[in-house]
Every structure is written in C-alpha cells, then in structure tokens.
Amino acid sequence: MSTKSRSLLSIEATAATLEKLINALSNHQKYTILTSVDISLFLASIIAAIGFEYGFDLTPMETLHLGKFAMLAVGIEIGLFWAFGIYRQVLRYLDGGFIITIAKAAILSCLITSIVANLSTSPVIPLSVPVVHGMLTLILTISVRMCVRLTLGRLHEINYPGQKNGGVVIYGAGSAGCILAQALAGQRGNRPIGFVDDSPYLQGRNVQGIRVYSPAELHKLKANIGFEEILLAMPSIEGQRKREILQKLQVLGVPVKTVPSIAEILSGHVSINKVRELDIEDLLGRKAIAARPELLQQDITDRVVLVTGGGGSIGSELCRQIAKQQPKLLIIYELHEFALYQMDMELGENYPHLEKVACLGSVTDAQTLTGVIAKYGVETIYHAAAYKHVPIVEANPVSGIVNNINGTLTAAKCAIACGVHKFVLISTDKAVRPTNIMGATKRVAELVLQGLADLPNHNTCFTMVRFGNVLGRSGSVVPRFREQITSGKSLTLTHADITRYFMTIPEAATLVIQAGAMAKGGEVFLLDMGEPVKIYDLATQMIRLHGMEPHKDIKIEIVGLRPGEKIYEELLIDCDAALPTGHPKIFCAREAKLGWKELSPQLTNLLNAAAQCEVTECVSVLHDLVPEYQPMGQYAKVKYEAVAA
Template identity: 40%
Template sequence: MQKNKKLVLYDIILVVLGLYLSLLLRFDFNIPKEYIYFFKISIIPVIVITLYINKIFNLYNSIWKYASIEELMSIVCSVTVSNIIFIIYSYLINRIVQFRYYRFPFPVHIIFWILCVLGLGGVRFSFRLAGNSENTKRCKDKKNKNLLIVGAGDAAVLIIKEIKRNEGLNYHIIGLIDDDNDKKGRRINGIQVLGGREEIPNISKNNKIDEIILAMPSASMSTKREIVSICKKTGHKLKTLPEMNEIIDGKVNMSKLREVKIEDLLGRKEVKLNNDDIDKYIKGKTVLVTGGGGSIGSELCRQIAKFGPDKLLILDIYENNAYDVQMELNYKYPELRKEVIIASIRDEKRLNDILDEHSPNVVFHAAAHKHVPLMEENPAEAIKNNVIGTHNLIKCCHEHNIERFVQISTDKAVNPTNIMGATKRFCEIMIQAYDRISKTEFVAVRFGNVLGSNGSVIPLFKKQIAHGGPVTVTHPEINRFFMTIPEAAQLVIEAGGMAKGGEIFVLDMGEPVKIADLAKDLITLSGFKPGVDIKIEYTGLRPGEKLYEELLMDELALTSTEHEKIFVEKPIENDVNFVKKSIEQFKNIVYKENDSIFKLMEEKVPTYIRKNI
C-alpha cells in the first residue's frame, strides 16, 4: 500500500515535469506565454486523467519486482489512452472558450507520450532491477549449480529466460546440447550450443556440471531414452520436462520440471495399443471399475474416460483414493457422468444391489490384495478378498448378464510360490469356468510388475534414497518384468476389446529387469553414486518370493492376436461345479490355522508349490 502511494506521487511529478519538458523541447527552451497559461490550466486535468487511466490499467496493483512484457504493454496502453483523452480535452476546451487560448501543437503530445512511457516505465522497472539486485546479493553466499541444458528449442529458450530472471534458482548455465549441426557454436539468448548428444560426457567432465535438464517435451520416447541413458553415465542429477500432452496449460517453465523417472529408462519401447475396437464396447456404455481408487484401477478410470462411456462407476472400499480419482476426473472430464461407490467385494448382497441399480455393461475387476509378504502372513485375508470376493463379483455379473468381465491378473499366478499368486491363479480358473456357462464374456489379463504403483519397489527406493540409504534389495540376481501404469491400463482395455470369452491375455513385456539395476539407476538419476553416496543392501528373499517371475505356463501354447505385443493363452476347460464346491471349502477354512489354508490352496491350484524361506 505504501509503495502504491509513492507510485501515485511519482506519477504526478512525472506528468508535470514531462509536460513542461515537452514544451521546452518543442519551443527550444523558449515557451510562448500563451502556452504557459494553457499549461497551468491543463495540468490538473492531465494529472487526473493520467491517474484514473493508470488505475484502469492496474499500474498501481502490479508487483513490479516481477514485471515483464505484459506490464510494459499496460504502461504503453495507459499512456496512449491518457494522451488521446488529453488531446480531446485540448480541442474541447479551446472550442468552449472560442479559441481564446491556444491548444498545444501536436508534436508536444508526441514528446509528452514518449516522456511518459519512459518516466512511468522507468520508475516501475527500477523496482524490478532493485529486486534482481536484492536476489543477486542474497545468492552471493550460495554456490550456483553448473547446468547443462539438452535441447535448443523453444522449451530451452523459456527455461533460460526464467533462470536469468530468477537468480534465486541458483543456476549457472554452461551451455546447450543439440544434435542439429547448424546450431553448433551459435548462441541462443547468450548461451552457446556446445555440441550433440555424444559430447555430453566430455562436456560434463570438462565443465564440472552439477545438473542436467532435458528440455525436449516434444521428443519421442526413444530419443529421450537414448539421451537419458547417455546422461546417466555422467552421474549427474537429471531433470526433465514432461511430454507436451502432460502439460495441461501448454506452458513450459521451471515449475514443470520433474525428476527423470525410472520409466524413462525402460529397456524397450513403451507399448502403444490399438484402440480401434475399444469404442465398440465402452463408448456410450456404463462401466464399473472395482478397486477404482488403486494404482491400476485409477489409471483404468482415466483411460476409460477418454472413450466416452455413458457413465463411469468407481467402486472401492477406501474412500479417500476413490474421492481423489473422482475429483481428478471432474476436472479433466466435467461432462462425464461418474459416481463413486464405497463397497466391498466381500459383500455379495451389496454387489447385487449395485448391479440392480446401475446395470453396468462392462466390469473391470482390479480390487485385490497384492502384497506378497503380507498375504503370506495373512492368508485368510487373501482368500476372503481375492478368491471369495472375486467369486461374489463373478457370480453377480453372471446372474445379471453383464456383457463383459475383465479380470486383472498377474505373472505371479504362473506356477505360484506364494498365496497371493495362487489366489490370482484360482481367479483365472473361475473366470474360465463361468465363461463356459454364462452369457457374460469373462477374460483375464496377465502382466508383470507396474512401475510406480502402490507397494512397488520404486516408491520404496525413492524414500530410502531421500533418507540417505541404504537401498534394500532382496537378492542381487532377482529380476522382474516391468511395465508402466498407463501401459497396464491400456492392455486391460485392449484385451476387453479382443475378448471372445475365456481367454487369458498375456503381454510380451520384453526382457526382465534386475531389481539391483533399477536401484542403481534410481540412485544415479537422483544425483548420487551407487555404493558410494548411497549403499545397496541385500536382505534375502522374502517368504513366497521368486527369484525369477514367469509370464506364461510353460506347458501351454500361446496364440498371437492382431496386436504384435499381445498373446492369448489357450483356454483350459474348468468346471463351474468344482469352483462352487471350492468356494464353500474356502469359506469354511478361512477361520482355521494358516497351514490348513495353504494345504487347501495346493489342492485347488495344482501348479502352486509353497516356498518356505
């Protein structure tokens, strides 16, 4: 408020001095008396006009420490409008008094306009200069980080401008990297293009780089992955801008920077699925997603929303996550009808009521207990939720003639060595059994570990790195198949489009990745040296944990589909009476000792061999 009062006072002084100086310059410092008189009777109206128009253009509300081109344009517009009104005033006052006094010559107004822009703008932008000086003074005690920017396009230009404007970021830009030979050696906003991607290691070493920023939001995933792999070898901390479709407002600035994710280093191209058939069974339909607040379930909701369902039902027992998904979808898809249903799949009557009320066409079943060690310690809960709960849902969908039911399965269902994997394998048996007798098309989708999902290793590693280590890995040779959360959700939806009933769809996930290598990569991407700054500790395999995961039953043949990355396992004929009898046995045994549960599961899933560690 105090600064605004000062600005008003400065503007009054500048207007008076500016107008008088305009007359002096126009008349070679010998102003005729009649113009002196007109100056005296005009100065108050000119001050009033200027202050009023300045207020309209928010020249007293802006924080000038952060002034930019927009504020400069406001000054130009305000001064222009004020001068036009002043010219109109001059003509009117002369007409009213019948030309008794002379109006100012037009060159006076031009000089006055220039002086006002310079004066008003100069005072205001001096606040920005003072602010920058203050920032510089504050940052002198802080060591600036030597920064290398990869990319020399529009995104890099905006980042350079922001770093130069904000000294508090503590960056010293060493140079730019770009593969365009025509740019090499040239300067962009005063920063030189030092070379192409192959020169990153040498440039980093010779210039003592502290941090690298990837400013390439429009580059392909394969290009980004190659460059990230090169940057990773330098051992410096990496940051990147997300892809343009992830930047909602279309603007590129420092606030959009994120740490390079481990997904950026997947050893294969991210799977892009064919969505042609998806419209046929989702668009205009009512879709129910169980476990809709979880990692996979929430991503399913996001992906399904893109295909224009008539209504999306988000079912989850945990209300907070489901609410978060609902709010996100309300923002991104305000026109989509959606409803959060808080319910448990263990409650068969509740499920029947939900299907009676909403009559969904398609059900995606993602609700499940999935943590292997926790389920080994609590096998009864794995049975109640994953087996009995899933049977409740399958039975209800069968009785309500739901069009399609898509079961989320896992590679741990293949030759399972833990109770969680065994329950998921029994779920596959159930959907194949019910598919034989039902009008509903029951299918399952089997995939590996999902990067960044709740309970996955990546969030755990990040927390351990943030605390200074150590990063814990169960075994130096343990490996897993990995995919991103969007990939997993797309695969599930794609499989639903291919379904004819009874299939188990399997994704070709490429080569397995060692968990120890993931840990090393994540430590490196965080700007530390594995084994030096952050140690890796091997803790031993946990109960029920495999050293290597399998995606397929070895003894079963696979059939290719129209998508090169999706295969289908040959259906096994399972008897629904066997399933119903087994469910009754499971219901009777969940309150008995754990060994009885494990033994019954071994009887029901022949490929399940419990691994005691």
C-alpha cells in the same frame, strides 16, 4: 552492535542492492552497457597503440588521419564482436571458450582494420598500431569480463551463503529447449549455461545467446564451469534412444531431470516448461504401445461401466482411461472411503461432464454389489479389487483368500445374475507357477472365471488380463527406491539377481481395456513386455540419475528374499500356448483349466476353511487347485504333507 557487525550488515545490504539492480536490467539494457564499455576499451587501446608508435605530440593533420583510423577500427571491432555472438554470452557463466572467441574477433579485426585503413587512407598506418591495438583489446575485454564474472559470483555468495551458484545444461536445442531456456532465464541458480545437442549443424552455434555444445564436450564443460543439473528437453524422443542418452548422462554425477513427454503436454495437464524428476520409465526406454481407439471405445463409450477397486493404483488409472472414452455412466466401486473420495474429486475436476457415481462397498458383499449393478444397469465390469502385496498376503493368508478368491467369485456371480455383458479380471504374472499365497489366489481367481465362462445359460463374457509390475504402483519398488534416495537412506534389495517385468500404469490400463474388447470368453491375455529388468541395475541407475554414486553416496543392501518372493517372474505357464491377436503387442493364451463341476466343491472347501481360519487346510486346498503352486517358508511343509496324504 559491534563495528564489525555493522560493517558486515552494510556490505550485505550493498551487495543485495547491487544484485537487485543488475537482475532488474533487461537483456537490451545489458547489451547496451556492455557495448558502451567495449567502445571505451577499444578507444583506450587504440589511443595507447597510437601513443606507443607516434607519441602524443601530433600535428593537426596526423590527429585527423589517426582519428579516422580509430573510428574505423572501433566500428569494425563492434561489428565483429556482434557477429561472433560475444554480446549474447551470459557473463555469470563464461567459460574458457569465450577467450578463444574474443581472440578470434580481435585478430580478425586487426587484419581487416590494417588492410582497410591502408587502402582508404594516406599516409600508411604502421602495422604495429593495429597489432598493439589488437593485443590491448584482447587483454582489456577479457579482464573486464572476468572482473564482472568474479563480482557477480561474489555478490551471490554474500547474498546467498552456502547456496550453489551453478547453472543448468539443457539437453536439446530445439523448440522445447528454447521455451525452457526462456522460462529459466530469470530464475536465480537455474540459469542455462549451455545447450547440448546431437545435431552437428547446431554444435558450436549460439541459440538465444547460449552456446550449443556436443555431448562429447559435457565432461569438459563440467570441469571448466560446473553445472548443477542437466535438463532433458526432448519431449518427442522415446524408447531406446532416450535410454541411450540417459545412460551417457548418468556417469557425469549430476542430477538429470526432464520436461514432460508429448503425451503429457497434449493432455493439457502440464506445460512444456514444467520440469519434473526423471521417472524410471524414462530410463527403461520402453516404447509406448499404440492403443487402438476402436478397442478402447467398444465396451465403454455410451455404456454403463463399473470398476471394482476404483481407488487403487490400477483401478484409478482405469477410471481415468474410461472417462476419456465418454461412458454413459462410470461407477467407482471402492471399499476405502478416502481412496474413493480422492478418485471422485479428481474425476470431477478433470472431467466435469462425466456422469459418475462413487459407491462404498466390498466385492465380497453380494447384496450391496448386486444392488449397485442392477440399479444402474451395468454393462461392463473391470475387476481390479484385490490384495496384491506379496509379504502382506503371505502373513494374512485367510484375508487374501477371502478378498482375492471369494471377492472374484462373488463379483462374477453378481455379474451373471444381473446380465452384465463383459467382465474383465485384472491378474498378475505372479499367478504363473506361484510361490506365494497372493499368486496362488490370483491363479484360482483366473480358474473361477475360466470355469464360469464355460457354463451355459448366461450371456456374460469373462476374460482376464495378466501383466507384470507397474511403475509407480503403491508399494512398488520404484517409488520406494526414490523415497530412500531422497532421504539419503540405503536402498534395500532382496536379491542381487532379482528381475521383474515392468510397464507403466497407463499402459496396463489401456491393455486391460483393449484385451477385454477382443475377448470371446475364457481367454488369458498378456502383453509383450520386452525383456525383464534386473532390479540391482535399476537401483544403481536411479542413484546415478540423482547425481550420486552407488555404494559411495548411497549404499545398496541385500536383505534377502521375502516370504514367497520369486527371483524371476513369468507370464505364461505354457510358453507355447501364446497366440497372436489383432493387437501386435497383446497375446492370448488358453491356459489349463478346471470344469465348474470339479472346481466348485473345492472352492467351497477352500472358503469354508478360510471362514474357520484353518490356514493349513487353506494352503492344502490351494495346492490341489493349483498343482504348480510351490509354497515357500512356513507353508512349504503344508504342501509336502498334502502330497504325501
């Protein structure tokens, strides 16, 4: 090994040892060391000031007199440095503001020392002594702190080459922010360098030794010190206010993360200091819709409940929400073994006292489904099993028809045969004036329930809930964008003007349950989902919240609409048909429907065509059943031929 290599290793070992020793010091030990250093500096500066005025050839009387003055001056300065919070500042992250703070303390100590000294001692101390002493104190204390800051930075560079040394800013200096600051205090590279708070009362103060800045100072703070992340520590804030804060933060060009919401903390699954990536529901600023406990419990508590598609995005969340309401028995009915296994394990871990059964099966298998319903005495069914991805169903229309239409028909007939009390269908806004096979099949599924609801001689209440996109659903745009950003890939968008309605998966699940509880039979329920979101704006905001710039760090590519995709979605066929319900955010509509005598033969034709894989006939019958269906691409010609015939 060369001499140069040995020297480098020796330097690195020494640097590692020094940083380890420094990090091992408690805050009390650090305060003690810094106070001792300052006392030495104060004494040195006052001795220099006295020497400048008197020289060093002093009489015993002058020595005693000036010694008393020196002790007085040091005591006043130490008291003022503590009062100004100088010892609570983190040396590694000092900014230009600490110079002003030290200057204020030094000037004030100079004035107080001069006044007190000349009132309590004789002879008079010349003004030049406290003035020179104050100037030297300012120079020495700032110099020492700057040297320490540079040394710590250099040690970090040696020990962690290439690693960023910036800290984090915590937005919110309340109790959540303080807990987070304590948790981060010992983490290298994540130490808080400042709080930001909207409260004028807190701005300019020190909380836990960390300065509180106003939001307007963030740009200056970033320029002077630099920080790597902003952590939003305001779990109780929601809705429009959170959206306003995030819109201001995204222009800083640093990643923004957040502590969990109050609901997440109260659930017991996460702690307040568990920082997570910012979810897009935080950005959308949707106020959570308050659930009515009596509606959540009505069809679930002490009842036997079955969820079809219980391993899917919506079905699994329904299972979680149902488990909270203490059913007599929860049956998870799912075709895919691994999804069923995951849901069964999760419920077992989080709800150990829940009575549950995991059943493998297809909703198109009448024998298996009837057997399960009859065996356990099912009282409520939430039908979430469906193929929902527009391009996939568009490319596989027969499978979509069999699963979404025949599956719903089969499950509904099984419910009637077994005397199930309530049957709730999960529908979609894509069923409104559909332009794709998936939307058309979901509208036919609605027609099936509407037709069966009007039949006599059964006691099953059929209803359906229609809503837009859910955030975080498998295959949805939000997780896809997040994955593309994390991978450094371009964000792919089908159209610059495309918009969608959004809600969270828990919102969707609670809506389904509450709407089902209000059903009398045959209704279509929907949620007041607010304004639709422009997906292009969503993409740019997600990029910025990851600390990057759209079209510079991450590109946005417009790739064109997919087969059957609409630019705008709707929730109602007839916008005047929406009626209020007992819930302020849930509406009810009586959509146009077909009588069962008219519907049944057309369903038979459709399912026979699907069994023969006659795609053209399938599309033609779909259009007959759903006149507002406007197929696009390869199926558009089929529609026009059907109309001409």
